[in-house]
Amino acid sequence: MEFAYSPRLADLKERARALTDTIMQFEDECERNNGISDESHATIKAAVLASGLQAINTPVEYGGAGLTVLEQAVVQDELGKLTNALWDTVWRPANPLTHATPEQRERYLIPGARGDRRDAVAISEANAGSDFSAASTTATPDGNGGYIINGEKWFVTVGDVADYLIVLANVEPDHAATIFLIDVDTPGVKIKHIPRYTHTFVYEHPEFTFENVRVGADAVLGGIGQGHDLTRDWFTEERLMIGARTIGAAERALTLAVDWARERVQGGEPLINRQLIQGMIADSVVDITTNRALTHQVAWEFDQADPNDADLRKTLHAKAATVKLAASEASNRVVDRAVQIFGGRGYIRDYPVERLWRELRVDRIWEGTSEIQRLVIANEANKRGLENLLSFRYEAGEK
Numbered sequence: 001m002e003f004a005y006s007p008r009l010a011d012l013k014e015r016a017r018a019l020t021d022t023i024m025q026f027e028d029e030c031e032r033n034n035g036i037s038d039e040s041h042a043t044i045k046a047a048v049l050a051s052g053l054q055a056i057n058t059p060v061e062y063g064g065a066g067l068t069v070l071e072q073a074v075v076q077d078e079l080g081k082l083t084n085a086l087w088d089t090v091w092r093p094a095n096p097l098t099h100a101t102p103e104q105r106e107r108y109l110i111p112g113a114r115g116d117r118r119d120a121v122a123i124s125e126a127n128a129g130s131d132f133s134a135a136s137t138t139a140t141p142d143g144n145g146g147y148i149i150n151g152e153k154w155f156v157t158v159g160d161v162a163d164y165l166i167v168l169a170n171v172e173p174d175h176a177a178t179i180f181l182i183d184v185d186t187p188g189v190k191i192k193h194i195p196r197y198t199h200t201f202v203y204e205h206p207e208f209t210f211e212n213v214r215v216g217a218d219a220v221l222g223g224i225g226q227g228h229d230l231t232r233d234w235f236t237e238e239r240l241m242i243g244a245r246t247i248g249a250a251e252r253a254l255t256l257a258v259d260w261a262r263e264r265v266q267g268g269e270p271l272i273n274r275q276l277i278q279g280m281i282a283d284s285v286v287d288i289t290t291n292r293a294l295t296h297q298v299a300w301e302f303d304q305a306d307p308n309d310a311d312l313r314k315t316l317h318a319k320a321a322t323v324k325l326a327a328s329e330a331s332n333r334v335v336d337r338a339v340q341i342f343g344g345r346g347y348i349r350d351y352p353v354e355r356l357w358r359e360l361r362v363d364r365i366w367e368g369t370s371e372i373q374r375l376v377i378a379n380e381a382n383k384r385g386l387e388n389l390l391s392f393r394y395e396a397g398e399k
């Protein structure tokens, strides 16, 4: 068993740290203005391309960094330290695009990897959240091989800047859940409303309406009826990356809190000398270290897995749920303690701990709530048994 970072992983971690430091300069601008200027976006884009960390999940031949899942987790752990969700400026085309046809690759994935196009994933609806199979957006065949899309999508992250959407709709009359690639400037696609959320996110999460939106057969991603499988694959990867990012965020919050506790004197003593403060620090160290180890382990297991082993994919789906549940809950505890250690200052938006505390809350909700992760894990325990869930799964040389 080898726990050291390989030279390549150490290099990636260092590059991600340097990129994170560059992007961190834009946090205050983002918090003040609920977003950053076009000029700042351009500066970040140039820095991302210079770092070689663009589209880390996309093969090198299509312009991405082509990282393994473990390598991606190490990079996301660093980027997670950014407040205002500025980690999302380091673009990563949604993983269902691995099913793109050669034409779709040319049109979406390759420019997306370069940072010249941007996707947003539109699955959720007013009445289809945790149960995304309840989605009611329809794709009615138009009689000429194309489809007419009608419906409404909620919470579309990056929807304000995306130029195409990855939309889950049901092909009628069989109600076959299917993913469509839809350019935002297609007639009938409209942003209906942009709600304000708890966090200050570098992008928005608009609600979209689709009114008689005409698309060709070439808009179908993966195949008719593949929609739920592609959505689950997207969740699996995203859940692991949420695990990685939230742990990075927790590390930043704890580092700031420990520095503050050393400096801040109350009652004649630095806070760090107080046992009640020490308890919060120790519990946070436990939360971070145990969850980072688990995230790395499961990411490594993904890299060993045979992608054609359907049973194993289901187990890994449940392992990613374990990571997401454990890491997002643990990092929420850490940022809450960090706010407490900062006292009143921890409640001021100028302080990164305040922003992290607000921003990490959504990690217990999106890409499946904590309750849904528990259902996924328990379902796996019931269906395939505990053994795979509780083990590392691989022995030396096995693949």
Ligand SMILES: Cc1cc2nc3c(=O)[nH]c(=O)nc-3n(C[C@H](O)[C@H](O)[C@H](O)COP(=O)(O)OP(=O)(O)OC[C@H]3O[C@@H](n4cnc5c(N)ncnc54)[C@H](O)[C@@H]3O)c2cc1C
Pocket: 120, 121, 122, 123, 124, 128, 129, 130, 131, 154, 155, 156, 157, 158, 197, 205, 362, 365, 366, 367, 368, 369, 370, 371, 372
């Ligand atoms: C900021 C933000 C960004 C988002 N970005 C995107 C995006 O880019 N694309 C996208 O498609 N979606 C996105 N979402 C939607 C997100 O995935 C959903 O909010 C999430 O899946 C929960 O669905 P819901 O809000 O409808 O809550 P509901 O499903 O209504 O759940 C409400 C509560 O009931 C619980 N619950 C539901 N079902 C069960 C059950 N069977 N057993 C026990 N408890 C249950 C839930 O855990 C939760 O506590 C985003 C959401 C937010 C807040």
